[in-house]
Amino acid sequence: MDNSCLLSTTYFGPVQWYQKLHRYDTVWLERHDSFIKQTYRNRCVIAATHGPLTLTVPVAHDGASPLTRDMRISDHGDWRRLHWNAIRSAYGESPFFEFYADDLAPFFEKRWEFLVDFNEAIMEKMCELLDIRPNVKHTERYGNTESLMALETSESLGSLETLRSLRGLGSLETVVDDFRDVIRPKHPMPDASFTPRRYYQVFEQKHGFLPNLSILDLLMNEGNESVFFL
Numbered sequence: 108m109d110n111s112c113l114l115s116t117t118y119f120g121p122v123q124w125y126q127k128l129h130r131y132d133t134v135w136l137e138r139h140d141s142f143i144k145q146t147y148r149n150r151c152v153i154a155a156t157h158g159p160l161t162l163t164v165p166v167a168h169d170g171a172s173p174l175t176r177d178m179r180i181s182d183h184g185d186w187r188r189l190h191w192n193a194i195r196s197a198y199g200e201s202p203f204f205e206f207y208a209d210d211l212a213p214f215f216e217k218r219w220e221f222l223v224d225f226n227e228a229i230m231e232k233m234c235e236l237l238d239i240r241p242n243v244k245h246t247e248r249y250g251n252t253e254s255l256m257a258l259e260t261s262e263s264l265g266s267l268e269t270l271r272s273l274r275g276l277g278s279l280e281t282v283v284d285d286f287r288d289v290i291r292p293k294h295p296m297p298d299a300s301f302t303p304r305r306y307y308q309v310f311e312q313k314h315g316f317l318p319n320l321s322i323l324d325l326l327m328n329e330g331n332e333s334v335f336f337l
Contacts, residue, residue: 112284113137113246116175116226118164119151119233119321122336123301124290128234128241129337130300137287138176138223139249142168146291148175149222151321155197158314161292162190166222174249178222191215194323201309203330210236211323233322237334304336 111133117124124147128134142148149164165181191212198204210232219225234241289296303318307328311317317324325333 109133110282110284111135112286114290115140115146115148115287116223117147117151117230117290118149118162118222118226119229119323120147121152121290121292121319121321122303122325123298123319124286125233125237125239125322126301126337127286127290128230128243129237129239129334131241131284133242133244135244135246135283136227137246137249138174139246140175140287142166142173142175142178145293148226149178150292151323152292153194153197153321154308154310154314154317154324155193156310156313158310159317159320160193160197162193164190164222164225176221176223180219180222180225182218187215198309198323198327201327202307203327206330207236207326233326236326237322237337238331239334239337306336 109132110130112127112131113135114124114127115137149166150161152159152161154160163186165183165186166178167181167183168178194211195204195208214225214229214232219228230243286298289298301319305316305318306325308316308324309328322333325336329336
């Protein structure tokens with residue numbers, strides 16, 4: 108069986124999001140949904156000295172109903188310097204910060220125009236550091252898992268007619284799990300396939316273990332062992 112999933116784009120997404128990249132045969136990234144504020148699309152959560160800290164990338168758009176693919180990154184508030192300072196402050200004493208600092212710094216120096224391109228570059232670098240090689244595709248339009256099943260199966264089998272005949276015979280084995288509204292910082296939906304695993308955190312004695320933080324937290328604390336927690 109070929110298992111696929113559908114994810115929203117993320118800014119240094121949480122451990123749960125990267126677990127999907129690692130475990131699914133194919134990952135579809137949604138670019139055509141309406142942009143929703145206060146989601147992982149443009150924010151991440153790290154463990155700071157005073158507890159969980161949310162870092163948000165400011166965005167701007169031209170239309171009244173912006174799609175995620177059209178969201179532009181704003182330079183408002185000197186956010187790049189603030190984010191990098193926050194990350195250095197939170198993880199400067201972690202076991203692997205110095206090891207990864209040169210890989211992370213360019214994301215707070217270079218300017219990207221579109222949020223999805225910025226997030227894509229981050230994802231590629233995080234996958235490189237995690238040593239995972241997901242098969243990532245991008246949606247061509249907003250749709251549901253049924254439309255992705257049709258697209259994916261027709262790509263592999265050659266035609267929609269073949270897809271229909273296989274469905275009629277009950278032999279279609281492509282599965283697409285939709286996590287677009289499951290993985291979110293506020294009011295996440297149930298995910299039976301994800302159980303946070305405890306790992307070392309710099310401020311654990313102060314705040315207790317904080318689950319499902321940004322992938323940055325896992326990398327800074329576990330380094331090349333991070334993949335075993337996905």
